[in-house]
Amino acid sequence: MQSVACPTCGAEVTFRSPALPVRVCDYCRTLVVRYSQTAQGMGTAAVLPFDISPIQIGTEGQCFDQSFSIIGRVRWAWEDGAWNEWLMLMADGSHAWLGEAMGQFMALREVELAGSLPQVIRRLMNDTQVRPGESGNIAGHSYEVADVRTVHCIGCEGELPFTAPSGWKALSVDFRNRDGRCASFQKDRHGPSLYVGHYVTLASLQPRNLRPLPGWSLPADAA
Amino acid sequence: MSRGTFLYALWCLGVLGLYLAAASQGYSPFADGGRTAGAARAYGPTHK
Amino acid sequence: MPPEDSSVRTLSCPTCGGTIAMRAAGYTVTLACEYCGTLIDATNPDARIITRYHEMQASLDIPLGTRGTLRGVEWEAIGWLQRTDGWAAWEEYLLFNPYAGYRWLIAQNGRWSLGTMLTAAPQRDGPDYIVAGRRFSPFYSGSTARVTRVAGEFYWRVKVGEEVRATDYVRPGFMLSLEQDDREKSWTVSELLTGREICAAFDVASPPAWLPGMTPLAHQPSPFARRLKEWWPVAALSFMALLVLLTLFGGTMQPQSFSLSVTPDGPSVSQTFGPIELPFGRQAMTVQAMTPNVDQGWVDIDISFVNRRTQDSYDAYALNEHYSGQDSDGYWSEGSPLQTLKIASLPAGTYDLVVDARAHHWGSTGNWGWDASSGTYKTEGLPPVEVILTVARGARFASNFWLAVLLILSPPVLMLILHIMFENARLAQKDGEPADADDWLQGMQAP
Numbered sequence: 015m016q017s018v019a020c021p022t023c024g025a026e027v028t029f030r031s032p033a034l035p036v037r038v039c040d041y042c043r044t045l046v047v048r049y050s051q052t053a054q055g056m057g058t059a060a061v062l063p064f065d066i067s068p069i070q071i072g073t074e075g076q077c078f079d080q081s082f083s084i085i086g087r088v089r090w091a092w093e094d095g096a097w098n099e100w101l102m103l104m105a106d107g108s109h110a111w112l113g114e115a116m117g118q119f120m121a122l123r124e125v126e127l128a129g130s131l132p133q134v135i136r137r138l139m140n141d142t143q144v145r146p147g148e149s150g151n152i153a154g155h156s157y158e159v160a161d162v163r164t165v166h167c168i169g170c171e172g173e174l175p176f177t178a179p180s181g182w183k184a185l186s187v188d189f190r191n192r193d194g195r196c197a198s199f200q201k202d203r204h205g206p207s208l209y210v211g212h213y214v215t216l217a218s219l220q221p222r223n224l225r226p227l228p229g230w231s232l233p234a235d236a237a
Numbered sequence: 238m239s240r241g242t243f244l245y246a247l248w249c250l251g252v253l254g255l256y257l258a259a260a261s262q263g264y265s266p267f268a269d270g271g272r273t274a275g276a277a278r279a280y281g282p283t284h285k
Numbered sequence: 286m287p288p289e290d291s292s293v294r295t296l297s298c299p300t301c302g303g304t305i306a307m308r309a310a311g312y313t314v315t316l317a318c319e320y321c322g323t324l325i326d327a328t329n330p331d332a333r334i335i336t337r338y339h340e341m342q343a344s345l346d347i348p349l350g351t352r353g354t355l356r357g358v359e360w361e362a363i364g365w366l367q368r369t370d371g372w373a374a375w376e377e378y379l380l381f382n383p384y385a386g387y388r389w390l391i392a393q394n395g396r397w398s399l400g401t402m403l404t405a406a407p408q409r410d411g412p413d414y415i416v417a418g419r420r421f422s423p424f425y426s427g428s429t430a431r432v433t434r435v436a437g438e439f440y441w442r443v444k445v446g447e448e449v450r451a452t453d454y455v456r457p458g459f460m461l462s463l464e465q466d467d468r469e470k471s472w473t474v475s476e477l478l479t480g481r482e483i484c485a486a487f488d489v490a491s492p493p494a495w496l497p498g499m500t501p502l503a504h505q506p507s508p509f510a511r512r513l514k515e516w517w518p519v520a521a522l523s524f525m526a527l528l529v530l531l532t533l534f535g536g537t538m539q540p541q542s543f544s545l546s547v548t549p550d551g552p553s554v555s556q557t558f559g560p561i562e563l564p565f566g567r568q569a570m571t572v573q574a575m576t577p578n579v580d581q582g583w584v585d586i587d588i589s590f591v592n593r594r595t596q597d598s599y600d601a602y603a604l605n606e607h608y609s610g611q612d613s614d615g616y617w618s619e620g621s622p623l624q625t626l627k628i629a630s631l632p633a634g635t636y637d638l639v640v641d642a643r644a645h646h647w648g649s650t651g652n653w654g655w656d657a658s659s660g661t662y663k664t665e666g667l668p669p670v671e672v673i674l675t676v677a678r679g680a681r682f683a684s685n686f687w688l689a690v691l692l693i694l695s696p697p698v699l700m701l702i703l704h705i706m707f708e709n710a711r712l713a714q715k716d717g718e719p720a721d722a723d724d725w726l727q728g729m730q731a732p
Contacts, residue, residue, distance in 0.1 A: 065311020066292055068384045094442045095314040096328060116440045117312060117386025118404060146468060160469060194405035213404035216384060224384065227292045231359065233384050242515040249523035249693050256527060256689040259682075260534035263569030267684035268629035270588070270601025 018053040020044055027053070029173060030085050031103050036174040038086075045170075045177050060180040062089055062169040067114060068216060069100050070225035071172045077112070077121050077219055080105040084112070086172030090186070092163040101174060109175065111209060112219075113198070119219070120196050122211035125153060134159065138187060138199050139206050150189075152197050153210050157189035160196075176204070292383070298323055300337050306350060308363045309381050313438040317364075319349055322436065324444060336444065346392065346489045347378055349437045353486035355399060355478070358385045362487070364437035370428040370451065379439060387440065391475055396492045396502055397483040398460065400475035407461060407472060414454050414461055416474055421454035421461040422727055424503045426716045428452075430464070457506035458732025477504055477732070497703070501711040506732045509704035514729070516697045523693045527686065535681030537571045543676070546669040547644040549582050559637035560593070561676060566633060569680035572626040574603040575673045579622050579644070581608055584670055587641040588626065592634045601626040605672075608647060627680040644670040704728075 016029045023042040037046045038059045045056045073084040086101035097115035104110060113120040127139070132150030137143075148159045167182040184202035198209045216224075217233065224232055259265060294307040296316075303320035307313055307327060315335065316325040322338035347353075347362045354360070364379030375393035377400075389400030407414040407421070414421045432447045454461040462473045480491045495501055495508060543558040563570075574586050583606035590599040603626055609618035646667060708728045712720035 063311070064294065066309055066383045067311060091328065094328075095440065096311065098311075117381070118402075190406075192406040192408070216386075227383050229292045230383055239511070239515065241512050242519065245512075245516050245696055246519050248696060249519055252689050252692045253523060253526055253530065256530055256685060257534070259685050260530060262567045262630055263680060264567070264630045265569070265627070265680075265682035265685045266688070268569070268680075268682065269626040270599060270628040 021055040031173055034173045034175050036177050038171050056177050057179055060169040068224050073223050075219035075221040086174045088170045088178045089168050090165045091168045092165045119214045121214045122209035125208050125210050127208050155191050155195055157191045157197055160188040160190045162187050299334050312440045315439045315443050317435040319436040347487045355486045364439045366432055367434040368430050368432050370430050397478045398475040400473045403472040421456050424455040424715050425453040455504040457730050460504040497706050507704050507707045509700045510729045512700045520697050527689050531686050537677035537679045540675050540677040544673045546671050547642045548669045549644040549646040549667045553643040555641045557637050557639050561636040563633050567630045570628045571677045571680040573675040574624045576605040576622045576670055579607045579670050582646040584644045589639040590636045599628050599631055601628050642672050
């Protein structure tokens with residue numbers, strides 16, 4: 015754990031992850047980027063609008079056969095909705111994403127875009143148009159394109175592997191397969207990235223420290 | 238066991254009971270013969 | 286700024302000014318004002334109007350905002366849709382719990398199903414699909430479901446007139462629905478809720494009992510199948526018990542034989558035999574009337590048991606006959622020289638057996654003579670017909686047995702008839718191939 019002073023307001027900004035470079039200051043919402051010894055402000059993250067997500071920074075649980083702790087979030091929007099991507103700091107120090115959309119959860123880990131890639135991913139990387147229903151084999155499993163959207167970031171909080179300024183635009187392509195696996199391809203001005211994982215239920219994560227929501231009682235097994 | 242099944246079991250018990258009662262009384266609604274309707278037939282002398 | 290102590294956000298309807306609650310902030314994309322139906326874009330901070338309506342307030346069975354606990358999870362009804370496929374109309378409530386996500390509560394014909402969207406496509410097996418070990422058979426294919434009314438909030442851009450292609454697969458108590466449009470495919474499993482479950486969760490009217498003439502839901506389990514399955518062991522057990530009773534009771538005992546002779550076409554012979562003692566209670570008597578040498582004729586045998594003390598009479602009648610001959614097909618014979626009579630419920634006492642017998646001859650054999658007194662021809666010189674009566678206490682009435690069998694079987698048979706009527710009405714709605722044996726067998730399965 016490393017603490018730096020926020021370059022804007024001077025408050026203590028604590029990095030829980032050893033590797034992630036970006037942290038949103040909890041007080042002034044400055045995007046703090048750390049270098050080996052110093053930290054620098056890189057603009058301000060927008061205030062996240064109220065949502066009724068049951069996850070919060072500090073929620074813990076079990077995923078990918080190890081325990082995790084939520085340390086950050088990026089909220090994305092497209093023309094017909096918005097969703098959260100929660101950053102999980104895994105017990106082994108790596109990180110993974112917990113996507114939360116329409117009351118459903120997806121646990122995703124980034125995979126390297128290298129080696130033999132399916133046609134559909136190659137075309138996405140070359141900015142060729144791809145339609146829902148097209149299929150391709152990713153990491154040994156057959157997937158179908160579920161949707162193709164242009165998305166923009168509407169805000170972020172906590173620690174992140176990248177700066178996520180508001181209005182940051184990206185192409186987001188969701189893949190699904192028959193066994194409940196899913197994959198997500200994103201391409202923005204920095205380049206393409208691919209995430210692979212599966213659908214999870216909140217209960218299967220054995221969550222602790224869920225966000226209390228006024229008027230709702232926490233699930234009995236996750237108090 | 239649901240209520241319907243209980244009632245049906247009761248019905249079956251009733252039928253068996255009726256059968257047992259009929260058997261013990263030697264009764265059948267479809268017997269070849271039985272008590273003659275109307276006045277009793279008299280045989281033998283009625284001399285007093 | 287909204288108050289931080291509530292999970293509900295409110296805004297005013299830009300059309301009618303009514304207060305609209307937003308209960309799933311962050312997920313909700315479209316809000317439909319429950320007072321006037323105006324559609325509002327919930328993703329836009331200014332709550333832009335999508336479509337302006339001025340509709341009457343829909344009267345909902347479950348007012349939006351109502352909470353109820355189903356399967357251990359508290360759900361809040363946040364959205365309501367009315368949909369139709371051109372034939373049937375139904376309503377769908379969107380249920381929400383921030384910790385459990387979304388469910389659908391689907392109401393059709395007063396029956397309620399709880400729908401859960403699947404995150405994985407079901408496994409295909411021939412024409413069927415399998416979800417979590419449950420097999421679903423095709424039922425409705427290629428119908429178009431259209432949204433006719435909306436109220437409340439939704440996680441997608443709902444609008445009146447929105448259409449999806451729906452294909453439904455069923456098993457008793459469950460329906461698997463595939464809904465697809467140009468953008469996406471979604472699979473939902475809905476489970477029919479019992480009246481008790483839905484009434485305990487949300488204060489709605491109890492589902493009506495099925496009556497002949499009503500159309501069941503495609504996935505409605507036959508209420509008669511369960512009864513049939515539970516009842517048949519009871520019926521089998523009762524039948525066994527009946528067989529035991531049949532063997533235990535109704536044996537005959539203390540047979541006594543009496544005989545008399547009757548001349549064919551002669552005068553009626555009346556004879557009294559006895560005494561016959563019936564020691565206790567009431568009991569039946571079995572009388573075997575045998576005429577071993579009746580030939581080409583018949584014997585009318587009237588018997589009466591007459592109680593010596595009360596002179597009550599218990600009567601029965603037997604007709605013994607035997608005819609035979611030769612024709613182009615050879616020898617033929619008909620009639621029976623033996624009759625068994627069973628007389629019911631004789632009270633205890635001492636009885637006389639009074640027999641009236643009269644024999645007749647039929648046909649051309651024998652000698653004929655003119656009988657002037659009666660003005661008819663009569664046979665002459667035929668041997669007398671011997672009548673042997675065997676009287677025994679007790680009787681086994683097969684009629685009682687079959688009556689009891691009928692009474693035991695009639696409720697399950699009624700259930701079977703109702704089950705067939707129910708399944709006929711249910712399967713008549715099936716699209717595609719007509720219902721086959723598999724559909725009927727599946728209809729017998731428990732939910």
